[in-house]
Amino acid sequence: MANITDVARVAGVSISTVSYALSGKRPIAEATKTRIAQAVKELDYLPNAGARMLAGARTNILALTAPMHADTHPPALMAFVLSVVTAARAYNYDVLLLTEGEATSGLRRVASSSLVDGIVMLDVTTDDERVDVIRELAMPTALIGVPSDTAELTCVDLNFEAAAELAINRLVEQGHTSIGLMGHAQILYERGSNYAPRFRDAFNEAGNAAGISTAFHTTDATRPGVEQSLDALRAELPNLTAVVLNCNENIHGILLEVLRERDVAVPEQLSIVSACSSFSTDHFLPPLDVIPLPAQESG
């Protein structure tokens, strides 16, 4: 493994010149830059990460804390994780993965040992204990999700409020006056995962504002769960003509199947809008109207 001294020797310059040529932090003659670039290529030189961290006081590593609960939808989490890694790489950052088991202690550890320059926090809940830690750590952090107290925090999230409003408004435009919302599993609303209740509340508000009837039900990602949720919506809204889905992927397929069996034509008798799709919905039959909530942009 060649080091900067080798490069300097081959290029016939001092190591500081190499460093400045590579970082661009001081002007270096074009000819010199070329010689250095050749030496770098010839030696297959890459700066030593440890030395860089030590001298430069930046690590070019980000910590990603991605909790995986029993009710987490793995494909959605995966989509976020991958999009964060991809985005980080575009800025020449690597990503260190921290798991649920080590959520707060891991953050403390990587921050205090100066292993990372910043933190990306996934699936932030209303009262997330990790938020307390990053406050005391004073390390640059971006949250994907919105905790209850956002003071001094940088939070990024899909705009669930706008999505709910959009879903309602489009359906109202089409003449619907009774719209149901099939939500995630019960536990998500209890645990404080904020995206689920945010969508629900915005959905209800938008319904009120539009002067139509709405109803909401949590939905288990099982056949009986979906049937139960659908029946509950129908019971509450006898004239139900549209359902908005803000739930996990599996529920989509099950619902479509249930409706097919019950001979409910989509969209003639029941309109369906999916507003939760970090994943592709192309393969559903009939194809669903979708409000895309792309993970990449948050990432």
Place this chain on the structure above:
Amino acid sequence: MANITDVARVAGVSISTVSYALSGKRPIAEATKTRIAQAVKELDYLPNAGARMLAGARTNILALTAPMHADTHPPALMAFVLSVVTAARAYNYDVLLLTEGEATSGLRRVASSSLVDGIVMLDVTTDDERVDVIRELAMPTALIGVPSDTAELTCVDLNFEAAAELAINRLVEQGHTSIGLMGHAQILYERGSNYAPRFRDAFNEAGNAAGISTAFHTTDATRPGVEQSLDALRAELPNLTAVVLNCNENIHGILLEVLRERDVAVPEQLSIVSACSSFSTDHFLPPLDVIPLPAQESG
């Protein structure tokens, strides 16, 4: 952020004594150790990661290369990723996540810059280009999966051969003589993901060895795909009384539903054994017989 000099000052010793006390690489008096431990706690000291890498020539970081293809089952990948991270932490290693987009270049980069001490490779295919890279890199690597040429490689994988044999043998013991295998999607066998064909081949061999009839079909994770696969198995084996599943999670639910609709009683008329479960199968009705293939142990 306190450093080792601070600890040395507070404890009233030299920094090398602190270093030796913490690493245990030289004997240190019990009383001194205690004073140092107190200073560490008082100052909340954690060694600087960069300095450690530079001086110690080890980073305590592992690269995890986890490709995500269109046909990858995210929950399974996630299970492996998490189990690798958890296992690494048990040895005080952190895990850097490398994605598909940067598979070979990323490996070169983190290795050449001495960012990591080793590599864990997920979802290794028969002719995986990443394998060529690690050969030239000469960096400690563990593969989860088995490429065609395993010379000088450390490969770990679930024992699909034994699983297939076990499935066949148990079913034969119960008197079955026509056993079908519902496999993964076609593309997995084509791309060279080795676990799928390995199970298939071992399944056929074990069937031959037991002197019974077997048949195999790839299966799309859609309702029509599952029906088609099932029908194909039945066509090939008119006396089909047992089906082994070596496929992704979604297919399980769909198959059970199809059978319920067709009034095929499980297990009275058709026995089902699931041999692909990195995930929980508890929630299926009826509960399936399972040959568990736990991600944690590979991780």
Place this chain on the structure above:
DNA sequence: GCAGTTCATCGAAGCGCTTAGACAATGGAG
């Protein structure tokens, strides 16, 4: 024609740690 800039480069300090080597003190073995 000379002070003041800007450009290109170099030398050297220092980031925080590990580790080899040195050395004093202690304790047996002979």
Place this chain on the structure above:
DNA sequence: CTCCATTGTCTAAGCGCTTCGATGAACTGC
């Protein structure tokens, strides 16, 4: 009572890089 091994600690030399300050050289403006 000496000799040697062991124990406990310290000093100092790096690890490979970044960055500050210094030094010429070439250029500008008056």
